Amino acid sequence: MKIKSLLLVICSSLLLTGCWDERLLKDAYLVYTMGMDKEGDEVAINIYVPPFDQFHTEGSSIYQVGRTIRDARYIANSKSAENIDYSKLQLIMMGEDLAKEDIYFYLDALYRNPHNNLSARLAVVEGKAGDLLHKPLATQKNTTEYFTGLIRSAEFVSLMPKMSLQYACTLLFDPGQDLYLPYLAFDEQTNRGEVSGIALFNDKKFTGTVLSQEQATLFNLINxxxxxxxxxxxxxxxxxxxxxxxxxxxxxxxxxxxxxxxxxxxxxxxxxxxxxxxxxxxxxxxxxxxxxxxxxxxxxxxxxxxxxxxxxxxxxxxxxxxxxxxxxxxxxxxxxxxxxxxxxxxxxxxxxxxxxxxxxxxxxx
Amino acid sequence: MDKDKRINQDKKIIEMVSIPELFKEVSFFLGNTQDFIKRDISVDEGEAFCMYIETLVDRERLEELLEWFQRSMWEVGEVATTSDFQIIKADSSINDIGLRIVKGEAVLWILNDNGWTGFSLICPLNRFRAIEEPKNEQVVRGSHAGFNESVLTNINQIRSKMRSKNLVVRYLTIGKETNSTCVLIYLDNIANQMVVEEYIMRVQAIDSDMAFSIGYIEEFIEDNSWSPFPQFLNTERPDRVAANLAEGRIALMMEGSPTALIGPVNFFAFYQSPDDYNGRFLVGTFYRLLRILSFVIAVFLPALYIAVIGFHFEILPDDLALPARRAVEGVPYRPIVEALLLELTIELIREAGIRLPNPIGQTIGIVGGLVIGDAVVNAGLISNLMIIVVALTAISSFVVPSVEMNTTVRILRFPFMLLASGFGFYGIAIGLMLLTIHLVKLESLRSPYLTPLAPFHISSLKDMFIRMPSWLQNKRPPGASPIDKKRQGDSRWWKNEREK
Amino acid sequence: MNAKNEITGWQLFFIIVQTQIGIAILAMPTDISKVAKHDAWISMLLAGLLIQLVLLTYFFLLMKYPENTYFDMIEKCLGKFIGRTIAVLYLAYFMYVMVISLNGFEQVITSWIFEETPKWVVLLLYIIPAVYLARESVVILARFKMLISFLIPVLVFSLFWVYLSNPQYLYLFPIGGTGTDSIIKGVQPAIFALIGFEAFLFFGSYVKRDKAKNLKIASFGTLFVTVFYIFVIVTTQIFFYVDEMIIVPYPVLYIMKALEFTVVQRIDLIFLTIWMMIACSSFTSYLFLGANTLGRVFNQEKHTKMVYLIIIIVYGISFFPETETEVAEWTDLLMKISILFSIAIPFVILLISLFKKKNRKEQSA
CATH class of the missing domain: 3.30.300.210 (Nutrient germinant receptor protein C, domain 3)
Incomplete structure (x- = not known):
């Protein structure tokens, strides 16, 4: 009886005060796609949020430069009305320049955060990720859905195996095997993006070598x-x-x-x-x-x-x-x-x- | 006055000298109530008169009995006690006579040289409902009979279902003022004697002056009154009572209540319906699982929704996250306020619907459900996901085939909603643990409430989540700790025989 | 129906299982892998075998004094005063385990779901069900633990998903490649993960009928836990590369987080909910034991009030270690003293009891 009344008191006090870790969905700015690039000594992030109502076809995006990924994110948050939330992140696109450095430094922030989505896909982009994200695309889908779909269909036709953030990190740690990621490029003729092959990594750095689509299929077969x-x-x-x-x-x-x-x-x-x-x-x-x-x-x-x-x-x-x-x-x-x-x-x-x-x-x- | 009455009630009939004096004394004992009536009768043997309370006695029947009484040649030895007549001993006190009269008997006294000779004429006035199907326990297949307010009719219904020499009926009287008759029914060879004793002890221990309904008694005899869970199974169906008696449980009924109070029960008994046994076993199993699922939905769904929307929305699959996000866009309240608002509305609609006549009740349902629901979403007060959740919860809570469990389930979800709004899944886990511990602790007539699960009995799982074919359930469930554990032998030996 | 204060062999089995599987299951693979690398499972196997030997000691003790509790045995062997003193020491040990358990729990919750919620709230909520259960008799405790044990298969099945997705069996090879030294060093954290087996000694005296047979059944409890832990370790190791596992504090949760399901994305949150119940159940065992020991020291029949007293003290002490390093230091200390209390003292008592018997025989002869 005592315990029940104690419980009641706790419950009602909670209802009144609200809670410490509450993260309301209605206040969340769900990021689905993120691009990372090197901007001099700093890192630039492009985050994309799909539209929240039927009236918009294109969601909103934020571009931000910062010392580290977390820094850039923090500044970006101060520019947005809602709370930017990465727990639904679907795709992380890395610019070529950035990928040629030790990419674990950039992924660590995403990997360690308990709210983050470990099954987000990774991709290396020809040139800058930001450029590709801002290109006008000949598609009915919005940018985030489009690029995620691109990776999914590449997985379907055996261009690229499933490469989640989690598995990528395992490979990054394993000295006995190297990471490989889908290589995204922009096709000027059709105004569409494409998975043009597989980007090969040596240890934690992008080698610059890209397997063609035909080689990619064979690569997956051997793997x-x-x-x-x-x-x-x-x-x-x-x-x-x-x-x-x-x-x-x-x-x-x-x-x-x-x-x-x-x-x-x-x-x-x-x-x-x-x-x-x-x-x-x-x-x-x-x-x-x-x-x-x-x-x-x-x-x-x-x-x-x-x-x-x-x-x-x-x-x-x-x-x-x-x-x-x-x-x-x-x-x-x-x-x-x-x-x-x-x-x-x-x-x-x-x-x-x-x-x-x-x-x-x-x-x- | 009290003192007078006490003196008065101990007076013996033998002490009376005349009929008027006797009448006066009894009338005084009954507080000079004006519906207490005396009628003089002429018999050959001497002075005779009959006294009764006119509002308790069936007039026509009384006339018949008196006529027969006058016509027939009788001697004291000849008129044996029958169902219509009972001889009253001459040394009874006023108190005894008074109680007989209050029960609805007409007392006939003859005064002659030998002294007083008394008879009790049993002709109670019975005005009862006809036997009809209980409204809140309807079944699709199977018996449609239900109890009514007469305990004799009810016992008759049970007895005619199980014509067993082992069926024992025990009368108990409770209520110092109301003198209500309670009836305890059990099967002597199956029910555990210790449990029977416990049950009788608890009923007799009731020291209340009034007992009108069985629900009133229930509170006095249950193991834990603070628990939200019912510890006795209430039913108005004779077939359900019979089935439970056959499993070694004990039923308590009361004059004036169409309900039997069955104990000891376990949690899962509330989720069993006679329909399960009348249909095919696959169907029975499916619906039983559905009911258990309905319990989970009814208690946890709003809490889970609040936890997900308020704390852990990353748990939503990618394809659902966006629609969910769109649905909650622009809702002004925190999820808990949203949920409470809607849950209370539903409870209001329900409560209003019960008291209103049927056609109006339906209208209220439509107005409440459709109109308010639609308007509230359009006004942007509440997200349409919340409407789905609350509606689903409401439907689920009405699936339970037992009225008390239904109310329990509806109450239970509120603490869970509060916990979820405070601490998300953590709060739900804490609440779930408290609930589980409580259920494990809870006992019904000293037998554990969560029986086939904790303590664990693998053989009685056959009739818990699933319903195996009846011929496979050879053992009685251990919940009521029956003496005779074996229910049946092999009823389908012919199947093996033929295959040979 | 159980008579009062009597449990069956299977109930004891589940009490042991539920006492052992507690906080440790989440961090255990990391802790052992830090020392024994990819051969952590061998360390666990060795530790499990060692524990079975210890259980043999317990078994002999319980069979030698079938009517007595463990503290009765100590008093019989060493006299009333020393017996009391040892009981008080055990009480302190139980309370220390509770403090560590609370802190470990708080760390998981804080790092995984509640970053902001203050410690006192998290712990207060956690101890409410524990107190509610520990007040009851051992029969209720046993029933509850048996019921909760249905959750363990759920954990096992959800971990099976790893074997269907992308298991890296090669991470387990070469078997034994870490070297004997490391493997043996890994036995210590492995034993620590198995702490809780001493429940056999304390709850064993509640088994009253068919003592030998029932105790034998119960002794499989630790074996079950060992096998379960080996399964968990192997599963985490074919999922993570060893170097990665060391930086991941709760590998099981990470696995759950990375798995993709269509209905529920983040299975780890559900896993965490289930785990909380199991952890709380383990905590309750110690609370119950502590309250009973205190009741013994104060000569109290009912332990209900003792539960309140102990929980208040434990709740208070649990705020002393503030930082993660302090908690780690406290935990290291527990690792050492637990060996004293769960292995050394019972063994000494057994030796003394054997010696005493001999003495008596000599005297009579």
Whole structure:
């Protein structure tokens, strides 16, 4: 009884005074997209808030320069009528210049705050993030929805695996694997943004090397991180009319890769790629046994060539996106040295083996 | 006066010398009430007269009995005690006679050379409702009979449902002034004797002068009156009473109340409806789960909403955050004020609806629900999300098949709303813990309230959240600690037989 | 139905589980990983085995004096005065555990959801249900703990999500690579995380029927907790890289925060709510024990008033450590004295009791 009355007193006093940590949704200025750029020695942030009523198609944005991310945010808050809230942050876009520095310094503020959304996506932007965000886009959606959607659809078509803030930080800490992020660019012709490839990181810094869209798909395949749809299109024949007739599109139903590392000082590495695919677009294909074998052989060579090229690029950039270092550390700890690993990696002998199987020709026989 | 009465009530009939004197004494005992009537009758054996309270006696029946009495040749030994007649001992006191008269019996006295000979003619005036379906416990399938205000009719209804030699009825009288008859019913071979004793003890301990309704008694005999939870199951359905008796529980009924008070019960008994057993088991299970869910919604939904809107909106999925943000844009009040405003409106509509005749009640519902709801959103006072939440809560709280639990649930959500408005999820967690501890502590007739969960009984879970087919529930639930734990054997042996 | 003050073996099982799983579960993976790196789970396994040995001591003690409480045993072995003194020391120990527990709880709440709410409010709310429960008899306590235990599977299932999303099993390799030294050093924080197993000794005397069988059932309580903790450690380690885990104070909460669900975005807040109940339940065990011990010291039959007395003192003391470092210092001290109280003293008592028995035999012979 005493306890109940005590409780009652506490409750009613609370109702009267209001509370310490109350954050009312109606006062929150929900940021969905944030761009970060370097502005001299300072950091510039662009924050985007989607519209709160039906009458506006475009939300509001704030641009602010500050010493640190938190500093810029703090100043931005003083410029806004509501309380700027980052708990619904969907996308963090980093300008190229900023990404070339140790990005953990910039992400730390987002990572540590308990209110923040750890499943926010990260992206590197060609040029400045602010510029891309301010470009007029040929789309019906508002800026924030558009860019988030862009990343989501890139995940769907296997251009880029899901890369959340949380996973990115794990990779940043792990010396055995490097971060990779989607690379956003602006397409002048269509007035739209696009995910033009994968930005490779060495340790915590952007290397400047970007994988093309075709390489990105292969990269994801070797990383065993494919999305829902995986399509590869290559030029199969040279002189057919019309030009489209030269190209063959396949859709893989199963694609996986294994990385094996020999247990000796050279750490010779073998990447075994296994693909089962269906031809979805190639008009001249006659589905007989011989033609199928030919196609298979051709694709095997093609993928092998591409994969070797891909590995070459990555070694040159000293970016270990496949996590070869992690495997060395886990299984051959005697050959693992955190400090010299990157130099060793660049010189690593890598052999690519491809096992390509055609299991169908789509709907048309 | 008091002293006179005391002297008066101890006087024996034998001491009286004449009929007028007897009448005067009894009349005095009854406070000279004017509906106390004397009628002289002529019989061969001597002087005779009959006295009764005219407002308690069925006139026609009395005439029939008297006529039969006069016509038949009788001798004291011949007229045995029957349901219509009872012989009164000559050494009874005025007090005994008075009590008989107050109960509605007509007392017939014959004075001759042998002294007084007394009979009691039982012809009470019964004006009761017909048996109809209880309004607040309607079912779709199954019996539509309900109790009425006559305890005899009610026992008759139960007895005709279970014609068992083990069904025991015990009469108890409570209320120093009202002398109300209470009836305790249980199955002798199943109900735990200790629980029966406890129940009787508690009823007899009531030292109140009045007891009008069973709800009045309930407060005296429950384990914890401060608890918001009902510790006895109230029902007006004979089939529900019978089912509970068969599980070893005990029912208390009272003359004048159409309700049976069943104990010991557990929390989940309030969420069981006879409908569950009449339908298919999948359907029964589904609706039972739905009811438990309705409890959760009715108690916690407004609190959760307040906590989310006021503290933890990051918990909203990305696609919902924006619509929610749009909905609360421009609402002037804090969520708790918003919620209280709307909850109180709903309670007002409900309370107004009960007292009003049906057609007007509906109108009030529509005006209150639709008009106020729409207007309040348009005026920007309250967000439309809050309307959804409160409406859903209101509907959920009416799902409970028990009236008392329904009110409990509606009251319970207010402290949770306050806690949520103060401390968000933390407050809700604290409230939830207090509630859980309270439920674990609570007992109904000394048996734990949260029975199949705490203490945990795996076998009786079969009839708690889910309803397994009846032929699988071979054991009685342990809540009432029945003596005979086994309910039934294998009723479907033919199934295995055929497969062989 | 239970007779008064008697519990079954399963109820004791859950009392032990609920006493052990408290504040520690959130910070435990970090604390052990700081020392034992990615082999933290091995440390936990070793600690668990060690605790099982300690339980054996308890078991012998309880079986030797089946009618007595632990304090009765001490008095029988060491005489009334020393017995009293030791009881007072235990009382101080329980209160110290309560203070640490309150402070640990407050730190979690402050850093995770309530940054502004003052400590006194958070703690006041926290102790209300604890007092409400600790006033009751041991039977009610046992029933409540059994009921609350249904929440543990919820925690396990929500953690299973990690295995479906992006588990990095390689982070566990090479197994044992941290070196024996570190692993053994990690046993100490692991034992600290398992503190609460002494509940077996104190609550064991409430088991009255089939003592041997029921105590055996209950001794699986710590085993269950050990397995559960190993599961938690492994789950956090395949989610975070070790270096990252060290900077993340409450890895389990971080995991929950990073997981994406469609209905509820931030599962960690729900997890936190569930955890609060479990933590409070653990706190209540100590409050109950403390009140009973105090009741014993003052020769009081009913412990209800003692609960109020103790909670007021504990609530007062809990404001002494102000900064995080101070709390850490206090906690370090607890780590040492808990070994004294939960392992050393019972062991000595067992030895003395064995010796006494021998003595008596010699005398009689």
């Amino acid at each position: 065993n991180k494919l999305g829902n749809v995986v399509r590869l299109t290559r030029k199969y024949k040279e002189k057919e009319e019309p030009e489209t007739g030269n190209y063959m599109t396949i859709e893989t139903t199963m694609g996986k890769a294994k990385i094996k590392i020999e247990n000796n000082a050279t750490l010779a590495t073998t990447i075994k790629i296994q693909i089962k695919a269906v031809v979805t677009e190639y008009a001249p294909l006659v589905p007989d046994e011989k033609a199928m074998r030919e196609v298979e052989e051709w694709w095997t060579k093609e993928i092998k060539k591409d994969a070797e090229e891909l590995v070459g690029i990555m070694q040159e950039a000293k970016s270990d996106g496949f996590g070869i270092g992690r495997k060395v550390a886990a299984f051959h700890p005697q050959h693992w040295d955190e400090k010299t690993w990157k130099d060793k990696y660049a010189e690593l002998p890598v052999i690519v083996e491809v096992d390509f199987k055609l299991i169908g020709t789509g709907l048309i026989d």
